[in-house]
Amino acid sequence: MxxxxxxxxxxxxxxxxxxxxxxxxxxxxxxxxxxxxxxxxxxxxxxxxxxxxxxxxxxxxxxxxxxxxxxxxxxxxxxxxxxxxxxxxxxxxxxxxxxxxxxxxxxxxxxxxxxxxxxxxxxxxxxxxxxxxxxxxxxxxxxxxxxxxxxxxxxxxxxxxxxxxxxxxxxxxxxxxxxxxxxxxxxxxxxxxxxxxxxxxxxxxxxxxxxxxxxQSKFTGSSRQVRGQILDILLTEKKITVKKLENQITGNRDFFQKALGELVKEKLVEREKDIVKIRD
Structure with missing residues (x-):
């Protein structure tokens, strides 16, 4: 054209x-x-x-x-x-x-x-x-x-x-x-x-x-990647300890605590002491 x-x-x-x-x-x-x-x-x-x-x-x-x-x-x-x-x-x-x-x-x-x-x-x-x-x-x-x-x-x-x-x-x-x-x-x-x-x-x-x-910043190695992995794991595991969850992250674990905190604050994830799950 x-x-x-x-x-x-x-x-x-x-x-x-x-x-x-x-x-x-x-x-x-x-x-x-x-x-x-x-x-x-x-x-x-x-x-x-x-x-x-x-x-x-x-x-x-x-x-x-x-x-x-x-x-x-x-x-x-x-x-x-x-x-x-x-x-x-x-x-x-x-x-x-x-x-x-x-x-x-x-x-x-x-x-x-x-x-x-x-x-x-x-x-x-x-x-x-x-x-x-x-x-x-x-x-x-x-x-x-x-x-x-x-x-x-x-x-x-x-x-x-x-x-x-x-x-x-x-x-x-x-x-x-x-x-x-x-x-x-x-x-x-x-x-x-x-x-x-x-x-x-x-x-x-x-x-x-x-x-x-x-x-847009690169996805690989980013906090966004870790956020996605946390939710993927929780969809499978239902309930999981924070430590076990962190050990399954294959992305940059330096972002783990930040990503988890964001997901809790945004009401996507629920954390009670050491247990994490999807917030339904």
């Missing part, structure tokens, strides 16, 4: 020109993703939480298994955390699993199992935040709401900030707002994300020009 440049009129953005570029790519190359082939608000909600910090390719198989095991907010809300964590395992950032369970309990108990039609209400749910609240709102209700995530940021920096560094999202936000169509915003955001994914594979990452760009 030959990339086109956005036309300008006296220095101003030609919105139609930009939209045409994005729509043209989407018509030719749109991705067939399982959460796009459903109108089920619960399925969409789960997918957005999974996609917060995990790549699409890794999410797809886990998502399919997860929604079969936990097909509704009610089913998930009534499940034990250890059971949910077992099917979450492999997605990483396991605090999201606890947040998803707690959010499902609130939606089931407070909203009768229906996703609240309010970004403000969604934002108050555990682990959601403004960006995910807005994306859930758009994808569930197909109503316009401005938000920026990594692929969207990449598109706007590529087309409108090519020679700039330290680009603040505050500069991108009004451009997203100007180009956001009132009709079918869901498809528009899908198009932006797909196009942004393409740009990331085709060009040096434009997001490096963002003020908010960070490089």
């Amino acid at each position: 030959i990339l086109k440049q956005v036309k300008r009129n006296k220095g101003k953005i030609n919105i139609k020109s930009f939209q045409n570029i994005v729509w043209e790519y989407y018509r030719e190359k749109k991705r067939n993703l399982p959460w796009r082939n459903t109108a089920n608000p619960y399925h969409i909600f789960v997918s957005e939480v999974m996609l917060q910090q995990t790549q699409v390719a890794k999410v797809i198989p886990k998502y399919k298994i997860f929604i079969k095991k936990f097909p509704t907010f009610e089913k998930l809300a009534k499940s034990r955390f250890s059971d949910v964590l077992f099917f979450w395992k492999g997605l990483g950032y396991n605090r999201r699993c606890r947040n998803l369970l707690e959010a499902s309990s609130i939606i089931y108990g407070t909203y009768n199992g229906r996703v609240p039609k309010s970004v403000e209400a969604l934002d108050l749910l555990p682990g959601i935040g403004q960006v995910t609240a807005s994306s859930i709102y758009v994808f569930v209700f197909d109503e316009p709401k401005v938000f920026i995530e990594t692929n969207i940021r990449r598109v706007f920096i590529h087309h409108f900030f090519k020679d700039k560094k330290g680009v603040d999202d505050k500069l991108i936000y009004p451009l997203v707002e100007q180009t956001l169509p009132i009709n079918h915003p869901r498809d528009w955001y899908y198009a932006l994300m797909d196009y942004g994914t393409y740009l990331g594979k085709t060009f040096p990452n434009p997001n490096r020009q963002s003020k908010h760009y960070t490089i």
Whole structure:
């Protein structure tokens, strides 16, 4: 595909020109993703939480298994955390699993199992935040709401900030707002994300020009690796002494006490004197 440049009129953005570029790519190359082939608000909600910090390719198989095991907010809300964590395992950032369970309990108990039609209400749910609240709102209700995530940021920096560094999202936000169509915003955001994914594979990452760009630290040898190993062991062992748990860690044991303390504080793990277990 030959990339086109956005036309300008006296220095101003030609919105139609930009939209045409994005729509043209989407018509030719749109991705067939399982959460796009459903109108089920619960399925969409789960997918957005999974996609917060995990790549699409890794999410797809886990998502399919997860929604079969936990097909509704009610089913998930009534499940034990250890059971949910077992099917979450492999997605990483396991605090999201606890947040998803707690959010499902609130939606089931407070909203009768229906996703609240309010970004403000969604934002108050555990682990959601403004960006995910807005994306859930758009994808569930197909109503316009401005938000920026990594692929969207990449598109706007590529087309409108090519020679700039330290680009603040505050500069991108009004451009997203100007180009956001009132009709079918869901498809528009899908198009932006797909196009942004393409740009990331085709060009040096434009997001490096963002003020908010960070490089994720290596997983191997990190505290994150030890956290994951602790939870994996506890899913198998159920209850275990701290010493025995530490001896089974193959990652950097210097992080063990720190990682264990974090998991207890985040209510993923329960410790009573020398015994550790998953907190259900």
